[in-house]
Amino acid sequence: MFSRLQIDMHLKKVLYGRQRFTLQSWHSRSICLRLLAILLSGIIGLHLSSCDAVTGKVDYSTEKVLLDSNWAFHVGAVDSLKLFNDTSAMDKPENLGFQQVDLPHDWSITGPFDKGNPAGNQGGALPGGIGWYFKSFTLTENDSLKNICIAFDGIYRKSKVWLNGHLLGERPNGFISFEYTLNPYLNFDGRQNRLIVRVDNSEQPNSRWYCGSGINRDVWLIKRGPLYINQSESYFYSSTVSIPNNRQREYAQGSATLHQHLVLNGASATVKPLEIKLTLWDALQHKVGEKVERLSAQNSGVINTLDAEWPLNNLRLWSPAQPYLYTLQIEVTQEGNMVDRYRQKIGFRHFRFDSQNGFYLNGESTKIKGVCLHSDFGVLGTAYNYSAMHRQLKLLKEMGCNAIRTAHNPPAPGMLDLCDSMGFLVMDEAFDMWEKKKTKFDYSRDFKAWHRKDLEDQIKRDRRHTSIICWSIGNEIREQFDTSGIRLTRELVALVKALDTTRPVLSAMTETHPDKNNIAKSGALDLMGFNYKIDQYDSLPINFPNSCFIASETVSALETRGVYKNEPKDTIVYMPVGSQQKFANNTNGDWTVSAYDKVAAYWGTTHENAWRAVKNRPFIAGTFVWTGIDYLGEPVPFPFPARSSYYGIIDQAGLVKDVYYFYQSEWSDSAVLHLLPHWNWGKGQHVDVWCYYNQADMVELFLNGKSLGKRHKADGQKGDNEFHVSWQVPFLLGTLKVVAYQKGKAVKTTEVKTASAPSRVKVDVDLSGFRGVSGDLCYLTLQLEDEQGNSVPDNDRLLQFDINGQAKLVGINNGYQAELRSFQSEQYPTWKGKCVVVVRPETAKGSFTLNVKGQGISTGAFKVNFGK
Numbered sequence: 001m002f003s004r005l006q007i008d009m010h011l012k013k014v015l016y017g018r019q020r021f022t023l024q025s026w027h028s029r030s031i032c033l034r035l036l037a038i039l040l041s042g043i044i045g046l047h048l049s050s051c052d053a054v055t056g057k058v059d060y061s062t063e064k065v066l067l068d069s070n071w072a073f074h075v076g077a078v079d080s081l082k083l084f085n086d087t088s089a090m091d092k093p094e095n096l097g098f099q100q101v102d103l104p105h106d107w108s109i110t111g112p113f114d115k116g117n118p119a120g121n122q123g124g125a126l127p128g129g130i131g132w133y134f135k136s137f138t139l140t141e142n143d144s145l146k147n148i149c150i151a152f153d154g155i156y157r158k159s160k161v162w163l164n165g166h167l168l169g170e171r172p173n174g175f176i177s178f179e180y181t182l183n184p185y186l187n188f189d190g191r192q193n194r195l196i197v198r199v200d201n202s203e204q205p206n207s208r209w210y211c212g213s214g215i216n217r218d219v220w221l222i223k224r225g226p227l228y229i230n231q232s233e234s235y236f237y238s239s240t241v242s243i244p245n246n247r248q249r250e251y252a253q254g255s256a257t258l259h260q261h262l263v264l265n266g267a268s269a270t271v272k273p274l275e276i277k278l279t280l281w282d283a284l285q286h287k288v289g290e291k292v293e294r295l296s297a298q299n300s301g302v303i304n305t306l307d308a309e310w311p312l313n314n315l316r317l318w319s320p321a322q323p324y325l326y327t328l329q330i331e332v333t334q335e336g337n338m339v340d341r342y343r344q345k346i347g348f349r350h351f352r353f354d355s356q357n358g359f360y361l362n363g364e365s366t367k368i369k370g371v372c373l374h375s376d377f378g379v380l381g382t383a384y385n386y387s388a389m390h391r392q393l394k395l396l397k398e399m400g401c402n403a404i405r406t407a408h409n410p411p412a413p414g415m416l417d418l419c420d421s422m423g424f425l426v427m428d429e430a431f432d433m434w435e436k437k438k439t440k441f442d443y444s445r446d447f448k449a450w451h452r453k454d455l456e457d458q459i460k461r462d463r464r465h466t467s468i469i470c471w472s473i474g475n476e477i478r479e480q481f482d483t484s485g486i487r488l489t490r491e492l493v494a495l496v497k498a499l500d501t502t503r504p505v506l507s508a509m510t511e512t513h514p515d516k517n518n519i520a521k522s523g524a525l526d527l528m529g530f531n532y533k534i535d536q537y538d539s540l541p542i543n544f545p546n547s548c549f550i551a552s553e554t555v556s557a558l559e560t561r562g563v564y565k566n567e568p569k570d571t572i573v574y575m576p577v578g579s580q581q582k583f584a585n586n587t588n589g590d591w592t593v594s595a596y597d598k599v600a601a602y603w604g605t606t607h608e609n610a611w612r613a614v615k616n617r618p619f620i621a622g623t624f625v626w627t628g629i630d631y632l633g634e635p636v637p638f639p640f641p642a643r644s645s646y647y648g649i650i651d652q653a654g655l656v657k658d659v660y661y662f663y664q665s666e667w668s669d670s671a672v673l674h675l676l677p678h679w680n681w682g683k684g685q686h687v688d689v690w691c692y693y694n695q696a697d698m699v700e701l702f703l704n705g706k707s708l709g710k711r712h713k714a715d716g717q718k719g720d721n722e723f724h725v726s727w728q729v730p731f732l733l734g735t736l737k738v739v740a741y742q743k744g745k746a747v748k749t750t751e752v753k754t755a756s757a758p759s760r761v762k763v764d765v766d767l768s769g770f771r772g773v774s775g776d777l778c779y780l781t782l783q784l785e786d787e788q789g790n791s792v793p794d795n796d797r798l799l800q801f802d803i804n805g806q807a808k809l810v811g812i813n814n815g816y817q818a819e820l821r822s823f824q825s826e827q828y829p830t831w832k833g834k835c836v837v838v839v840r841p842e843t844a845k846g847s848f849t850l851n852v853k854g855q856g857i858s859t860g861a862f863k864v865n866f867g868k
């Protein structure tokens with residue numbers, strides 16, 4: 001399928017990122033150079049990595065090759081005798097019931113959703129089990145002098161990896177990145193090398209939300225030279241960023257000292273000195289500076305380290321508003337031969353938390369306006385994908401969100417790259433539990449044996465990211481209420497501090513009483529994170545004097561996109577009440593919650609209340625809303641068939657709920673005027689109409705051209721507040737329109753119209769996360785429309801999809817929390833008039849046509865051109 005790409009991947013040296021589909025011309029040059037190098041190495045009897053044909057210099061720099069394509073996969077029992085020993089049988093894994101898959105891969109997501117699945121609806125009601133992955137690859141003699149490793153960005157969970165029958169290791173943690181050295185067991189003579197990965201997600205429940213199953217993040221084959229830069233031990237950070245008062249500029253500028261701690265491992269062929277060249281480029285690839293250090297090479301087996309400082313002036317500073325990144329390159333040479341080369345994006349920024357004024361970024365007081373995110377990619381389950389992640393972050397960025405909490409585990413590394421480049425502040429979280437469990441088979445069972453290694457690996461992997469501003473050692477950890485919490489907190493904080501002193505460490509806690517909270521009592525935290533409990537915010541500075549605070553988790557409001565129930569004004573409805581089953585049956589039987597911001601889990605509150613509490617308290621550095629996006633699992637307040645959360649500001653398909661515009665009106669610089677609900681009601685019905693707006697001092701509502709009066713926020717009307725205005729309007733078929741005025745001048749208009757039955761489909765194409773790289777996706781949002789082109793909000797259709805052209809249908813999602821049809825089905829219903837179709841192009845540039853059919857819908861054929 002991807003033959004050209006596969007050739008490409010075997011040949012190209014990867015310093016960053018993935019492969020484009022096209023074989024570019026410099027690859028051909030690199031093939032020639034390599035052939036020459038191999039020839040030369042044969043002549044002079046050396047195994048060279050690559051050799052410049054003109055200068056004869058050797059290049060041993062690290063190669064990182066994506067190993068995602070063409071794995072064989074099987075879920076359930078396997079004939080392990082054949083799998084491990086019968087190489088000829090494994091030449092045709094399909095005969096043993098294996099199927100071909102590309103990674104990242106989540107086998108649970110194809111379902112079925114079933115009440116009987118042991119994860120329960122808290123875990124998404126999807127199956128777990130044991131899965132086997134098999135992959136073979138060859139290496140050449142040319143590789144035999146290199147240090148060859150396999151690196152997994154993450155496997156959910158309890159993985160074991162074998163190479164050519166030898167167990168390389170096992171890793172229970174489902175979110176951590178890890179690697180194994182392969183050399184002792186590799187064949188370099190052209191024989192196949194056989195990798196087997198066993199993934200055990202059979203013990204359920206092991207999480208409070210859906211985590212997927214399988215090798216759900218990227219896999220890399222890494223080839224390092226004999227002496228190489230140890231990337232996880234090396235680090236680079238900037239300090240003492242000084243920010244001159246230069247507000248007249250359109251961007252912040254400053255000076256910084258760049259600290260470098262470089263670790264070289266392996267064997268140096270000679271004791272000739274090493275030259276270490278640091279080069280810094282700006283975002284336009286202009287060279288900013290260059291610095292050369294020297295290091296005497298040690299003989300084999302000795303670790304070489306270099307600590308150096310580099311003062312830099314006139315830097316553009318990084319911030320969420322202007323995520324300016326430089327590129328730092330480190331080249332290590334010995335007598336002109338390239339020992340290793342490493343590149344890293346780096347931003348310069350200065351931040352500090354303050355016990356009275358919250359948070360400062362680059363000298364400016366800044367509120368952290370964040371959301372919590374689980375790693376959930378809709379129809380892909382937990383299989384990490386660049387385009388899916390990009391789409392989520394883009395939606396949040398447009399909302400005005402400037403921070404992400406990686407609830408409650410280390411994320412895929414690609415997410416952090418995107419946070420660096422798109423501009424998000426990150427709270428990087430390690431654990432949802434320590435020794436005390438939250439679900440029967442969770443990580444608490446492995447904590448004792450693995451927490452040191454897991455936490456250290458996380459910090460070493462992530463500390464190079466500009467976006468990360470704090471480390472969270474745990475979420476709502478039960479040891480808060482046990483004296484062991486003191487010891488464990490001190491131990492975990494010390495582990496982090498030994499590897500990174502540039503960022504504060506916090507824990508996201510619930511106990512606000514200082515005598516009862518053992519994590520706080522440890523005295524080891526730099527930053528106090530509190531979840532919920534907004535009515536106790538004012539007691540925090542009294543209970544924990546001189547501490548810095550962050551609202552590490554807030555809200556937990558509940559909404560289903562597009563569902564409107566006229567709740568009593570001024571009353572928040574807390575759920576669940578009574579038993580969940582009783583509650584669900586008593587209300588509506590369709591497992592939905594109203595999308596007015598009036599409903600919350602009983603430990604939470606509305607979006608407006610939670611934001612007010614943080615906004616008005618300067619000592620609270622900011623908020624992380626639970627959650628940015630709906631995820632599979634934890635469908636409070638309902639039992640099965642509900643199978644995904646109601647907490648998101650955005651639904652699981654990536655379609656925004658109304659409350660998105662509340663945040664946008666408060667958090668962003670975009671002009672907002674949003675009206676809810678839709679305008680399809682029964683005659684005479686009294687409808688609660690809400691309007692979110694900003695950048696205006698007055699709004700006026702019109703029904704079929706007749707003014708229903710001018711209003712502004714917090715003007716004392718019942719049901720209004722400083723965040724929205726509302727009216728109760730007797731329904732009349734037609735158009736409801738709102739006009740925003742600034743100083744008497746109309747500046748913006750929004751309207752909703754009564755729609756009749758759906759007759760066609762409108763498609764919006766989102767290609768913003770498509771780079772032309774294997775695995776990239778295209779998102780198509782479908783909206784049902786009536787004859788007049790009005791959006792239909794309340795009359796759904798089962799649609800039939802198929803695709804012609806250079807693309808494959810990946811899945812369809814409508815965001816409805818109790819939808820039990822598989823995302824991979826070719827027939828899928830809209831929810832409140834909408835659904836999202838996810839398509840994977842198979843070339844870097846081309847086109848496909850999405851064909852859509854449905855009852856009463858004129859058949860649609862939508863052509864999409866993709867690629868540049």
Ligand code: GAL
Binds near residue numbers: 407531553556
């Ligand atoms: C919090 C918890 C989150 C999520 C949320 C739902 O207490 O930290 O993981 O469960 O509740 O309201």
